[in-house]
Amino acid sequence: MPSPIDKITNPEALKLIHDIQSGVIFAPLIAKIIKYKWYIISGFILLVLIIAISFGRAIFRRSQAPIFTPPDIGLPEPTVVETFTSEYEWIRQNIIDFGTELPDPVLPALDNAIDLESVNI
Amino acid sequence: MTLQRVIPAKAGIHQISPYIILSIFSFFALISPSFVSADAKSDYDFQYGQYRQNYPEYALLKADYLNTPSLDNQQKAMLAAKQTIYSRDLVKASFAWYLLDLINSSKANYEPVQPIITSLSNSREFYMKEAQKSQSIVTQEDLKKFTAGYLKDVIHHDRMIKFGILANKITSLVRIQLDSKKALDTLSSKLPVPQPAILAERIQELTNSSKAIDLKIDTIAKNLNIVDAEEEADAEIFFNSRVEKIVEIQTLQLDWINRLIDIDKNYAQPNR
Numbered sequence: 250m251p252s253p254i255d256k257i258t259n260p261e262a263l264k265l266i267h268d269i270q271s272g273v274i275f276a277p278l279i280a281k282i283i284k285y286k287w288y289i290i291s292g293f294i295l296l297v298l299i300i301a302i303s304f305g306r307a308i309f310r311r312s313q314a315p316i317f318t319p320p321d322i323g324l325p326e327p328t329v330v331e332t333f334t335s336e337y338e339w340i341r342q343n344i345i346d347f348g349t350e351l352p353d354p355v356l357p358a359l360d361n362a363i364d365l366e367s368v369n370i
Numbered sequence: 371m372t373l374q375r376v377i378p379a380k381a382g383i384h385q386i387s388p389y390i391i392l393s394i395f396s397f398f399a400l401i402s403p404s405f406v407s408a409d410a411k412s413d414y415d416f417q418y419g420q421y422r423q424n425y426p427e428y429a430l431l432k433a434d435y436l437n438t439p440s441l442d443n444q445q446k447a448m449l450a451a452k453q454t455i456y457s458r459d460l461v462k463a464s465f466a467w468y469l470l471d472l473i474n475s476s477k478a479n480y481e482p483v484q485p486i487i488t489s490l491s492n493s494r495e496f497y498m499k500e501a502q503k504s505q506s507i508v509t510q511e512d513l514k515k516f517t518a519g520y521l522k523d524v525i526h527h528d529r530m531i532k533f534g535i536l537a538n539k540i541t542s543l544v545r546i547q548l549d550s551k552k553a554l555d556t557l558s559s560k561l562p563v564p565q566p567a568i569l570a571e572r573i574q575e576l577t578n579s580s581k582a583i584d585l586k587i588d589t590i591a592k593n594l595n596i597v598d599a600e601e602e603a604d605a606e607i608f609f610n611s612r613v614e615k616i617v618e619i620q621t622l623q624l625d626w627i628n629r630l631i632d633i634d635k636n637y638a639q640p641n642r
Binding site: 335341343347351352357359361362363365 | 428435436454455461465469472510513520521524532543550553609610612613616624627
């Protein structure tokens with residue numbers, strides 16, 4: 250039974266098949282790989298490193314020690330000082346306000362000797 | 371008047387009456403502040419202000435007259451003197467009224483100062499009469515006689531003013547005593563029954579202290595005998611000698627009320 254390739258008659262296709270089979274088509278690619286092999290190797294190593302770091306980080310996160318936070322003790326409340334106001338406070342205020350100075354009210358300064366007789370002013 | 375004339379007249383009155391009522395209300399609204407503000411203190415301030423305006427004018431015109439004794443200067447000085455005398459005696463009368471008002475506002479009804487209150491009222495009348503009398507002065511000789519008589523008669527009344535100042539202080543102290551006693555009575559009704567021994571002792575101390583303060587006030591008041599001690603009013607120490615005693619009484623009263631408030635705080639307040 251003839252293979253499907255045997256039925257191909259197109260010379261370009263035949264040439265392509267022949268190139269593939271002989272590996273001629275890959276020759277430029279291989280040449281480039283050989284030319285840049287160190288770059289490719291370096292890039293590969295870098296990629297492997299990045300993947301390794303990612304894995305390492307993932308593993309580290311999983312194995313991280315749990316953080317213990319202190320229990321919530323609430324905010325400190327200010328001490329409320331009860332101010333006592335007695336209903337008799339007004340008496341104390343009256344006593345404090347009471348003026349002890351004398352004369353209070355002050356005597357008005359007045360002239361009792363009003364006349365036209367002498368120079369007494 | 372015929373019916374035709376009466377009806378339009380009545381209609382006219384009905385139209386005008388709201389305006390009349392409004393005018394009356396407006397009039398009273400305008401004059402009412404003067405009624406409200408005419409208390410003893412404001413009257414005294416006003417009269418003293420008048421005197422302080424009149425006196426420098428009198429002094430100036432008198433100096434003019436003494437320097438240049440012309441008839442014109444004499445008349446000007448006479449008018450100023452009359453005006454000053456009038457305002458001076460109104461100042462004294464209003465000051466006496468102001469003191470009486472202060473004493474009465476204490477509502478102490480303290481018997482030992484009653485003679486002073488009576489004398490102060492009499493002095494006020496005296497000053498009012500003198501103010502009126504001064505307006506009948508015509509000549510310089512009249513003025514001379516008036517002032518000579520005034521200087522003799524006014525001594526007693528000026529002294530009464532000084533006594534009135536002390537009476538005012540004393541009645542204020544008595545008022546505080548009355549309020550304090552009332553407070554003690556009110557507090558006693560709120561205290562627990564039976565009273566703890568310490569509390570009963572403290573209440574007894576308050577009662578005793580109150581009596582001691584009453585006694586001190588009585589002593590000051592009795593020393594204000596206007597018959598025997600009238601001349602004391604002329605001495606410079608008349609006020610100074612009493613300030614110390616008044617301060618002492620005030621200190622005792624303050625201590626007393628502090629102790630009362632402490633009992634109120636510790637024994638009479640619920641949930642403490």
